[in-house]
Amino acid sequence: MRPSPYRIAVLLLSALVLACAPAWAQGGTVAGRVTGPGGQPIAGARVAAIPAAGGSARRTAVTGEGGAFRLANLPAGAYRVRAQRLGYAAAEQTVTVAAGAEARAELVLAEESFTLEAIEARAGAGEQRERTRFETEAGVTSRVITGQELKVIPGLGEADIMRAVEVLPGVVSTSDFSSAFNVRGGSADQNLVLLDGFPIFNPFHLGGLFSVFNGDVIARAELLAGGFGAEYGGRVSSVLNVETEPGTQGKGIRGAAGVSILATRLALRGDLPVRDSLGRRGGWLVSARRSYFDALLASVVDFPYHLTDLQLGVSLPLPRGGTLRLTGYGGQDVLDLSDFEAPGFGDDEEAEEDDSADDILRIRWNWGNQVAGAHWSQPLGRWTSDTRVGFSRYAEALTFVDFGDTRFESAISQWQLRSDFGRPLGTRLALRTGVEATLPAYRNLGEAGGTVFFEGRRRGTLASGYGQLRWEPSPLWIVEPGLRADVWTAGGHTRPLVSPRLAAKRFLGTGRDAAVKASVGRYTQFLHSLRDENLPVSNDTWITADRDVPAVVSDQVQAGFEKFWGDRWYVSAEAYARRFRGLTELNVADDPNRPGDDLIEGKGRSFGFDLLLKRSAGRLTGWTTLSLLRATRTFPDPTAAGLEDVPQTVTFPPIFDRRVDLDVVAQYRLGRRTDLGARFNFGSGVPYSRPVAQIIGFQTDLVGGGYRLPRPFTEDPELPVYVVPGRRNQERYPAYHRLDVTLRRRYERAWGTLTPYVQVLNTYNRRNVLFYFYNYSDTPATRSGISMFPVLPTVGVEATF
Numbered sequence: 148m149r150p151s152p153y154r155i156a157v158l159l160l161s162a163l164v165l166a167c168a169p170a171w172a173q174g175g176t177v178a179g180r181v182t183g184p185g186g187q188p189i190a191g192a193r194v195a196a197i198p199a200a201g202g203s204a205r206r207t208a209v210t211g212e213g214g215a216f217r218l219a220n221l222p223a224g225a226y227r228v229r230a231q232r233l234g235y236a237a238a239e240q241t242v243t244v245a246a247g248a249e250a251r252a253e254l255v256l257a258e259e260s261f262t263l264e265a266i267e268a269r270a271g272a273g274e275q276r277e278r279t280r281f282e283t284e285a286g287v288t289s290r291v292i293t294g295q296e297l298k299v300i301p302g303l304g305e306a307d308i309m310r311a312v313e314v315l316p317g318v319v320s321t322s323d324f325s326s327a328f329n330v331r332g333g334s335a336d337q338n339l340v341l342l343d344g345f346p347i348f349n350p351f352h353l354g355g356l357f358s359v360f361n362g363d364v365i366a367r368a369e370l371l372a373g374g375f376g377a378e379y380g381g382r383v384s385s386v387l388n389v390e391t392e393p394g395t396q397g398k399g400i401r402g403a404a405g406v407s408i409l410a411t412r413l414a415l416r417g418d419l420p421v422r423d424s425l426g427r428r429g430g431w432l433v434s435a436r437r438s439y440f441d442a443l444l445a446s447v448v449d450f451p452y453h454l455t456d457l458q459l460g461v462s463l464p465l466p467r468g469g470t471l472r473l474t475g476y477g478g479q480d481v482l483d484l485s486d487f488e489a490p491g492f493g494d495d496e497e498a499e500e501d502d503s504a505d506d507i508l509r510i511r512w513n514w515g516n517q518v519a520g521a522h523w524s525q526p527l528g529r530w531t532s533d534t535r536v537g538f539s540r541y542a543e544a545l546t547f548v549d550f551g552d553t554r555f556e557s558a559i560s561q562w563q564l565r566s567d568f569g570r571p572l573g574t575r576l577a578l579r580t581g582v583e584a585t586l587p588a589y590r591n592l593g594e595a596g597g598t599v600f601f602e603g604r605r606r607g608t609l610a611s612g613y614g615q616l617r618w619e620p621s622p623l624w625i626v627e628p629g630l631r632a633d634v635w636t637a638g639g640h641t642r643p644l645v646s647p648r649l650a651a652k653r654f655l656g657t658g659r660d661a662a663v664k665a666s667v668g669r670y671t672q673f674l675h676s677l678r679d680e681n682l683p684v685s686n687d688t689w690i691t692a693d694r695d696v697p698a699v700v701s702d703q704v705q706a707g708f709e710k711f712w713g714d715r716w717y718v719s720a721e722a723y724a725r726r727f728r729g730l731t732e733l734n735v736a737d738d739p740n741r742p743g744d745d746l747i748e749g750k751g752r753s754f755g756f757d758l759l760l761k762r763s764a765g766r767l768t769g770w771t772t773l774s775l776l777r778a779t780r781t782f783p784d785p786t787a788a789g790l791e792d793v794p795q796t797v798t799f800p801p802i803f804d805r806r807v808d809l810d811v812v813a814q815y816r817l818g819r820r821t822d823l824g825a826r827f828n829f830g831s832g833v834p835y836s837r838p839v840a841q842i843i844g845f846q847t848d849l850v851g852g853g854y855r856l857p858r859p860f861t862e863d864p865e866l867p868v869y870v871v872p873g874r875r876n877q878e879r880y881p882a883y884h885r886l887d888v889t890l891r892r893r894y895e896r897a898w899g900t901l902t903p904y905v906q907v908l909n910t911y912n913r914r915n916v917l918f919y920f921y922n923y924s925d926t927p928a929t930r931s932g933i934s935m936f937p938v939l940p941t942v943g944v945e946a947t948f
Contacts, residue, residue: 175244176622177218178574179252181210181230183468188214188531188571189256191279192232199225199241208659209282215571219622220657230254249574276369277717281709282659285617285627286374286650286666288705288721290315290759294365299814299824301887301906304941305407306362308389309350314810314826316719316757316772317372319803321833322683322917323885323935325355329680329803330372332725332753332778333384336676336687337699341388343460343474345520346381348541348559352454352480354684359456359478359516361434363403363414363945366392372757373705373723374666377613377629377648378567378581383670383701383727393460393472394418394430402899407943410454412436423464434458452482469525474537479515484508485548514543514686520563530570537563543686553595559674559689562586565611577617585609587674589689601745607637607691609673615648625652635673640694644671661710672699675731675746681802681835683917695743697729715764720757727751736785749782751801769813778804799875800834807831820893827886832879840871841923880916885909885936899948905940912938 181192194216195204205226206218218228223246231237235256242250280289292300292311300311309326312318319329327335340350342360350359371379371386379386393416395401400417412435419429436456444450459475486509520537542558567581590604615629631646648668655661675696676687692698707721731746738744754777761770780801787793809829816822891904909915914934922929 175221175223175246176249177206177221177226177228177242177244177252178249179216179228179254180214180571181216181232181238181254181256182214183235183256188526188529189232189235190214190283191276192216192230192235192256194218194228194230194254196221196226196228199227206658209279215574215577217574217619217622228252228254230256232256276367278711281662281711283617283625284376284650285625285652286648286664286668286705287376288317288372288374288707288719290370290372291367292370293367294362296814297362297365297368299822299889299891300812301824301826301889301908303357303908304409304906305405305412305943307357308360308362308365308368309358312368312370312387314770314772314812314828315370315372316721316759316774317723317755317776318370319774319776319805319808319830321680321802321805323915324683324917326351326358327355327680330370330385331723331755331757332751332776332803333701333727334676334730334801334803335680336674336678336689337382337384337672337701339379339382339386341386342458342476342518343391343472343520344388344522344535345474345518345537346539346561346563347476347516347518348539348561348689349514349516349687351686352478353452354686356684357409359476360389361412361414361436361456361458363405363412364391364416364432364434364458364460366390373703373721374650374664374668376579376627376650377615377631377646378579380583380611380613380631380633380646380670381585381672381674383672383699391432391458391460391474392430393432393462394428397428402948403945404948405943405945408941410436410438412456419461419463421463423466427464429464430462432458432460449486451484452480454478454480465523465525467526469523472522472524474518474520474522476516476518478517479513482510482512485511509548510545511548512543512545514541516541530568533567535563535565539563541687541689543688550595552597554592555594556590556592557686557688558591559587559589561588575619578614579617580614581612583609583611585611587691589691591688591690603690605637605691605693607635607673607693609636610634623654627651629668633671633673635692635698637673637691638693642692642698644698644700645669646671660712661708663706663708665704665706667704668702670701670703672701675699677731677733679733692729696731696746697748699727699729701728702726715762717759717761717763719759722754722756724754725752727753730780730782732782734785736788747783747785749780751778751780753778766816767813768815769811771812772808772810774808776804776806776808797875799877801876802833802835804876805830805833820895822891822893824889824891825886826888828884830883832881832883834876834879835919836875837873837878837919838870838921838923839873842869842871880919883915885913885915886911899946902945902947903942904945905942908939908941909936910938 177196181189183189190210192210194208196206196218197204205221208216208218210216221244223244225241225243227239227241229237229239238254238256240252240254242252244250276291277289280287297306297308297311302310307326313320313328317331329335330338340347352359368389375386395416395418397418403414405412414434416432419431421429438454441450441453456478461473463471465471517540520535523534525532540560545555547553563585565581565583569579571577586608588606592602593600611633613631615627618626620626627650629648634643646669650666652662652664673692675690678685678687690696703725705721705723707719709719711717728750730749730751734744734747756775758773759770762768778801779798781796781798784795784797787795811827813825887908888910889904889906891902894901917933917935919930919932
């Protein structure tokens, strides 16, 4: 049997780890832990070894989840070991290092209040997250966008984290009209989107035009684009966690408000009158957003659409260093034409004579998300524990006012309970393990005239467990072997899947500023969205795996290089390959009398290269990304079933197979109060299926037998005309490019700040193609099309108080 590339990669990486771990350099080592006042380990603290005689730091490190650190290859002598972390007072300990020996340092940080401008605190948090993962984790590809960076990235009317994610390496967007995204050749439904660790199934408003997240309460968003460890399950492509931070650290009640062309919004946050023995405060936040065109235009015209968002967050300190976080979100889109007085539905005689009456439908269309969750983190001696319980739901309903027996509904919900535990097993070894129970359920219904055209409902159970080690065989190596086990049960069908994962990182030079890394892993997913990604605006319809619907299994390998130049510059280059099994799409030749053939199962592949160059300090900051991608999908051809000498499968590039994608993001501070932001994007053309002809359908001749053309052929205005498509997705639209800019000016007042802003999307009015239309009735045939966004200037204002 020919070995798969996935197995070959696992064997090569394992051999590399075992064979190439270098011997310990001749020099001394300082190892130890950083803890808080209650003994809880502190992750993300920066530790430096400074010669006692004076001078700059010889070695630096960042503590891992267990608070452990290690400073190797130190020349013999006396050192001051200093630990720092935001929100804590620095701590020092003097140690003596001998050649070939290891000295211990145990540092305890005391909490202290601090006062920093929001821009500095938020940016520091984002950079610290990326640097911490770089120094403490082997294989994960982590990209962070802070709340402040988000404000200066041009969006559709206002800051939008889902559109901002599109500027990261490996991320592709196929349309201006949708903020859905694809990562490294995966489908959009293969991205796990989290709000403070709890999933949101459809994080979009208006069919994907913009996201459900209020940028005023976002502290940071972290995208894990690949190589993530065994603790992550449920999706196979990426993980996007949008994080908020309740409370103001003793600054009283603070607020933020904004008005854009899309909506008005308000966010408030403050501290709770709750403190623990360590002096930590509790905090809260509340955020609301609503579109206003329906109310603003009510006296002029009926505008039947509006959206609402409401988000809550609470943080409570618990004894012995624990924390309880509560998260809640509710959002709704409403398109309401139920009160629309269309001609033909009233008593007006003229209305009865209007031929357009039959073409107007009065509908009510609602869709939205609800999320509720609690997260308890608690140090337990040398262990750390995190427990989450949450509920997520997405529902959509379409009803017709004048046809009470017609409705379309879709809903998916999920209960989740998980516990994660971690502890150091020594100075070079740490363990993270956990268990999880997930209970998803969906229901889809289409009904008209008392007849149910489609109906599907299913409940499932997913039981999961994982274990992952973090091993430092030498000061220059981090190795992370992991294993995840999932057992899926639905409709009397049980499927166990085991997902091994392995990652290794080798630091280059004496400091932890540059490294090469590699990872391999298997990822699984038991949910599918039936949304057609070729449509620019649409909602998700979810189903779960069962006896007739496969689970998605993806084997992935990636390797790359990373380097930091101080706190100013960072570069990353990664190559990857992915294989997908268990992909699904609708069966165009399904038999209504045969259950279980609504979908067909296929497979896919992708490989590519991502480059990121980032500048994080100075008046000019930003990043440049270059992504190269090649993706394919292979499905059975249902129209070829039973035909001889006809290929039974079709292989094609999916709509998100953008071969070249270049993004340049720049943020320039013109003065103390003025910021300029710009984003340029170039993408090679995405694929589409070009029609090659149109034909007129024949009618059956019941008298003479055979077939005949409809009569009269030249006079029938509704001839049955059918389009003959060419090879699937073998043509490509022209290249896409666009420049967006934003200008923000902050005015400081006694009560807070006022920030008006101007955004211009597609500044040079590039006519990027959305669709082509072909008319074969003309001779010769003609082509027309629809473009994406034209030049689109918008204005808005934000205030903080």
